[in-house]
Amino acid sequence: MTESDESETLDNERFQFPRWANYLFPALLVAAIGVLTYLPLLGTLALSPKTRAVGYRPIQPIPFSHAIHAGKLQMDCRYCHTTVEQAAFAAIPPTQTCLNCHASIKSESPLLQPMRTSFEKGTPLSWIKVHDLPDFVYFNHSAHVNKGVACVTCHGQINEMEEVRQDQPLSMAWCLECHRSPETSLRPRDQVTNMSWDALAATGKSSSELGRELSEEYHIQSQAFMTSCSTCHR
Amino acid sequence: MSPIEPTQNRALSPDGAKQGTPTEVLSDVATEMARDVVREGQAGKPDVRKEIEAGKPNVQSGPQYWRSVEHLAQSPELEQYLESEFPSFAQAAATAPDRRQFLRLIGASLALAGVTSAGCRRWPVEEVRPHTSRPEGFTPGVAEYYATAMEMDGVGIGLLVKSYDGRPIKIEGNPEHPFSVGAASAFAQASVLELYDPDRSRHLLERSSRPVSTSMVPNTAKSPSLEREKHKRTWDDFQAFANPHFQSLRARQGEGLALLVQPTSSPTWQRLQAEMKTALPKARWFQFHPLNREQEYAGSRAAYGIGLRPLYDLTHAKTIVSFDADLLGSHPAHLKLARDWSVGRRTADAGEMNRLIVIEPHLSITGSAADVRLPLAPSDVELSVVYVAHRLGILANGSDQIDESWRIVLDGAVQDLVRAGAQGLVAAGPAQSSTTHQLVQAINERLGCVGRCVSYTEEPLAEANGSMAQIQELSELLQGNVLHTLVIVGGNPLYDAPADAPLNLESTQSRPLTSIHLSLYDNETSQACTWHLPAAHFLESWGDVRAWDGTYSVQQPLILPLFDGKSPSELLALLSSQSTAGLGLVRATYNQLFVGATQRDWDLTLHDGVHKKSQYPIVHPPTARFDALYVPPASDDPNWEIQFIADLKTYDGRFANNAWLQELPEPLTKLTWDNAALISQTDADRNRLTTGDVVRLTPRGAEASVDVPVYVMPGQASGCITLPLGYGRTQAGHIGNAVGTNVYPLRTTASPYVVACQLEKTGQKHELVSTQVHHLLDAVANAALVTRLGQRGQPGLIVHEALLSDYQHDPQAVHGDTHAVHAAPLFNLPNQFDKPHKWGMSIDLNACIGCSGCVIACQAENNIPVVGKANVAVNREMHWLRIDRYFKGDIAQPDVVHVPMACAQCENAPCEQVCPVAATVHDAEGLNTMVYNRCIGTRYCANNCPYKVRRFNYFDYQASDPRTPAKPWLGIPDEQPTTDISPLKKMVHNPEVTVRMRGVMEKCTYCVQRIVEARIQAKNAHAQGLRESELIAEGEVKTACQATCPTQAIVFGDLNDPNSAVSQARNNARSYAMLDGQNLAPRTTYLGKIRNRDT
Secondary structure, eight states: OOHHHHHHHHHHHTTSOOGGGGGHHHHHHHHHHHHHHHHHHHHHHHHSTTTTTTTOOOOOSSOOOHIIIIIISOOOHHHHOGGGGTSSSOOOOOHHHHHHHHTTTTTTOGGGHHHHHHHHHTOOOOEEOSSOOOTTOOOOHHHHHTTTBOHHHHHOOGGGOSSOOOOSOOOHHHHHHHHHSGGGGBOOGGGTTOTTOOHHHHHSSOHHHHHHHHHHHTTOOOHHHHTOHHHHOO | OOSOOTTOOTTTOTTGGGTTSGGGOOOHHHHHHHHHHHHHTOOSSTHHHHHSOSOOOOSSSSBSEESSHHHHHTOHHHHHHHHSSSTTHHHHHHHSOOHHHHHHHHHHHHHHHHHHHOSSSSSOOOEEOOOSSOOTTOOTTOOEEEEEEEEETTEEEEEEEEEETTEEEEEEEOTTSTTTTTOOOHHHHHHHHHHTOTTSOOSEEEEOOOOOSSOOOTTOSSOGGGGSOEEEEOHHHHHHHHHHHHHHHHHTTTTTEEEEEOOOOOHHHHHHHHHHHHHSTTOEEEEOOTTOOHHHHHHHHHHHSSOEEEEEOGGGOSEEEEESOOTTTTSTTHHHHHHHHHHHHHGGGGTOOOEEEEEESSOOHHHHTOSEEEEOOHHHHHHHHHHHHHHTTSSSOOOTTOOHHHHHHHHHHHHHHHHHGGGEEEEEOTTSOHHHHHHHHHHHHHHTOBTTTEEEEEOTTOOSSOHHHHHHHHHHHHHTTOOSEEEEESSOHHHHSOTTOOOOOOOOSSSOOEEEEEESSOOHHHHHSSEEEEBOOTTTSOEEEEOTTOOEEEEOOSSOOTTOOBOHHHHHHHHTTOOOOHHHHHHHHHHHHSTTOOHHHHHHHHHHSSBTTOOOOEEOOOOOOOOTTOOOOOOOOOSEEEEEEOBTTTBTTTTTTOHHHHHSOOTTTOEESOOOEEEOHHHHHHTTOOTTEEEEEEETTOSOOEEEEEEEOTTOOTTEEEEEOSOOBSSSOTTTBTOSOOOGGGOOSSOSSEEEEEEEEEEEEOOOEEOTTTTOSOSSHHHHHHHHHOBTTSOOSSOOEEEHHHHHHOGGGGGTTGGGGOOOOSSOOSOOOOSSOOEEEEEETTTOOOOOHHHHHHHHHTTOOOOOHHHHHTTOOOOSSEEEEEEESOSSSOEEEEEEEOOOOOTTOHHHHHOTTOOEEEOTTSOEEEOTTTOOOOOHHHHHOTTOOOEEOSSOTTTSOTTSOOOTTOSOSOOIIIIISOHHHHTTSOTTSOOOOTTOEEOOOSSHHHHHHHHHHHHHHHHTTOOSOOSOOTTSOOOHHHHHOTTOOEEEEETTSTTSHHHHHHHSTTEEOTTTTSOOOOSEEEEOEEEOSOO
16 A cells, blocks of 8 residues: 555545444443443342351251240340350350250250260260351450340340341441440340340330430440450451 | 572671682671771780781761671661662562463462352351360350479479460469569470470380491481381380380399489479389489589589579679679579569669679670670680689689780679679579689678578589489490480480480390380480380479479479370389379379378469479578689680580570571571571681681591581670580471581580680581561661661660769760750640550660560460561561660670560551551550551551561461471462461460461551450459459550560550559650650650669
8 A cells, every 4th residue: 555545545534433433332332231230249249148148047966946945935145155244255055054954854855966975975066156257356245245235236036046047247347337336236234135125115215315324324435446446356 | 489599698798799709708897897896995815906907997987786797887788788678579579480470370370269269158167166064164265374384404484374265375474483473484485386386296106126227326417217117106005015124124123224314303203213213223313414504513512512502682682793604594593583683773763773794705695784794705704703703812813814804894893792792793604614613602602692692502403423424424334235224204315415425225136225215206316216205295294393492383284185295204103103193193292292281282382383482491501612722724725615505595406396486586696597606706807707607616636527607796705606506406397407507516525515626617608597687777778777876976766875873963864865856746646545545665675685585475475477587588577576686886895785676556657657558547545556457468557667567478477387488479369277277286376366367467466465355354344343443454464575574674554544664664764765756656665774884
């Protein structure tokens, strides 16, 4: 191609879109649809309760029913989870605790065989951890229970669960909701294990009003303190 | 792809570029140094002066404080090192993979990432396993503390061990124990890592008695184990062998049996030993320990007729003169001595302070804390004792070999001693001859300090024959056909016995020999024996020990034996066919020892860790005998004096496989993962040596020689080379094998501590890795450095110090004119970070002796990984707390300052201002917190940190192996939690502290986990109506470094409380903020150092 030819072609094409521009619009459309579906999908997946393990309900070695023990039989949480007021962990009870009753009740049940074997052989039962925080989070049960945060706030209606499942997302954002405004989840210390306590019915005050009073009474720390990194991370 | 080129010895070798012809090189730096020495007029030997030609550089310039020889000389290499933004980068870049390799690996890792991300849940399923029946009083997840004790060299040390769900994880000193006073040495603290060492022996082993071809000389690099079959055995197998074997021995009254044991104070052991001696009267007993103090016993035996153990009381001593006695560093009672010494330092603020004068060959911990220090070769130390004794009128003749420059120091010491009278004290070290010890005892008697600053008990470990004589006798017996059974309890004699006492453990047809070795590791000795028996760690077994003053402690186990080991006492019981239950043995001894003791007494002993009033009785010795006409033998030996010392990291070699200790910078040389021949600058110049040059040392009249790299050490005595023992192990384990040089072959039974040697240059180089110039507090390279460290004769911004006389006169003298730089901030900081507490720390430089116990405490408490020599070489050690060791003044006799440096928790923190992702932010109480999960690894914060205290995880150090340098791009994706860390190694981790991953920055947190624990406990107790205040009270939270500090130099607490120790320290006239004037408002401040001398 000579130089004149080339300049002629350029002249012709100067005011025309190049050929590939024909595909630009559909391409953009496809891209836009792609982005518009991808982003919500990503958001949904990342934030979905499943990803956050809400509803996580592993199969346990014994199908222990909180609905029967804590619900129907009205047993206090602390009968089994004895360390909840003293320690970071609300300890899973030793096999001995089960046998306190099950030595005589349902002592032949095949479902309880793993428990009996555990006690006879001295080998622990391997329960699957349901509420499993990342290892860099140092949640302390005693710090919450002693300040009037109820079991039900984080664990949900355990007394209605046949098998324990995760009720709340247990994400950092969820923790911070409460750490920013703790008064929303406070109740008198002696009611923390009550599964059906209602502020209005019990005290005649709205839960936020009561929360503010209790926050004062229990010396709940400032928001700056409650949201400091070192409060939960080390 | 090895990450480190051995030639890039930048930090240490100033003439790195000239290494090709080392024999020809006279380092410019070194010459300059020597000139400095000469000009200052304090060089050791006069003939040096003639060697240095004229034309000297100006010695008035240069830094006031310096970290290394190169730093003092302002070598271009160091300057370049300081100028570089990331000093570690250049070397690392050289070893990183090339682009093609990088892309390949990235591609592969992306593909793999797709594979591994498939899964239903984002994190692994965890199990909770409760007890079947929970022990009463036990709360899962709440740490428990038990008092126990460990024994080193027959001296018990009281410990308090933190146990987490049944795992011992942290060792501290027992505050109730009179000789640990709440402090613990680096050794004691690191022994928890030893407990979980995967290299510990896990089985009984029986090795075939097939003759081995190699000669059984100790310390041979070639291991005989390779040629012998070994079989795993059980204790039942061993008993099946031992019962009839020892039965027949009993029938022959033990003829042909020998036992080689460690010195021990254990009453149970002594009881069982006595019983066995009665049952087997013809059995021979030998006691050997390479680092014995027998010349001391011999000295007191010569003076008083009995072996005596001196109990020093430094609280009352005004003048302490140490002749090569490392009272604060490697003395068995060093924790107590350091505490007492620091009491006499604190009185500086009241206008009075003790004076420590040290005359020693190598710079020891005590020497570095001294007010006056004179470096002298070992034989010259002896002469100086004679001189002092003469001046005090004890000896008729002095020594005429005293140099003029020594005379000034020694006359000063004599003057001080005379003035102090009964409050004066003289001590000599284990390397000194028995005559020296005899003289020292006479001097103390003359001063009148016996009964005040020193009292005596009978030495329980003194035997008629010394260790060296005993091992020699055993060696001779083993040459003949006298013995057929040898039981070695603990120790490692095939590694650490002197060269002229080799143990021939060969079993031949003409001389059948059954050798049995009880040991934590299948080590050099075990491999030469017929039977190897795994020993129980002191944290796994029952035992009893007695402290330096005889205080009785029970050693109670924290965990069942991990590898089915037995304690020495249990083995002895087994051999005598008794019950081997450790508790029963100890309890039986207890009942014998304390007649009438009740169950409650025993419980109290267990609980407190000590049995009250169980000290050895104090002996009031008669007047010391000595030869008043003693004249020291004239010595004109042209050879080098080699002095052997206990290493501050591996001790006698027993801790060689302990990675924490291997990586710990040695307190004085700051060497890691190595030992070296310490040599003075003058000697190095005369022999044209620089740091890293390998020399061959040959003892006079011996054939054995050892090749060892030299390390030019400021403050080393001229004419003397110091060799730390305990390296060059061949069967220590994965960590300790082939680290450093084994110098035991140079030792002889006749002179275990000092030998005369010839030195020969080999022309080879060895890379020594020292951290002494790492993290030099330097932001704007060398220009800033000078202002910070101060020009000569001016104070700097880092170390503040003054002479006692100046300080008495003007308390501000400590700070010189540095407070002039005070720049008033333009505005007040928006947040005070003081609700409800305001945490702060104060470190007393006048008390810090640099022992490095705090560094190990921090490592154990905060799950700090070990990175290995290659990574330390490029500045990547991870210690959150380091101790900067500064020298000041003349290189031959420098002053030393130890400055512990950790994050100062600046209120106006420069690191926070540059973090792009807010990964480091303040909490409400003033902690500069590090959010690992937000950190993206830009390292801006580390770059902007004026104190250089931030550490970056370049690799996944928890999972990588310190002995094989980490490979940059392999191991992606990370599988660390599930695969890479052995479960045994994980057991030592503190579950209260996050284990950090690759790519995150980390630093000191003021032990936030301890603060949080104390806070929650206080609040819970308050909520339950058990205590008045929900605030943390003074003393309820102690940082790991603070808790273990033997001199209580570190104080931590609440600055809101005007009565807290830290507030009090802030009000002290000596208090200052480091790098003041930058408006950092650090929460850690320092107390200036005071030196008690005239000029």
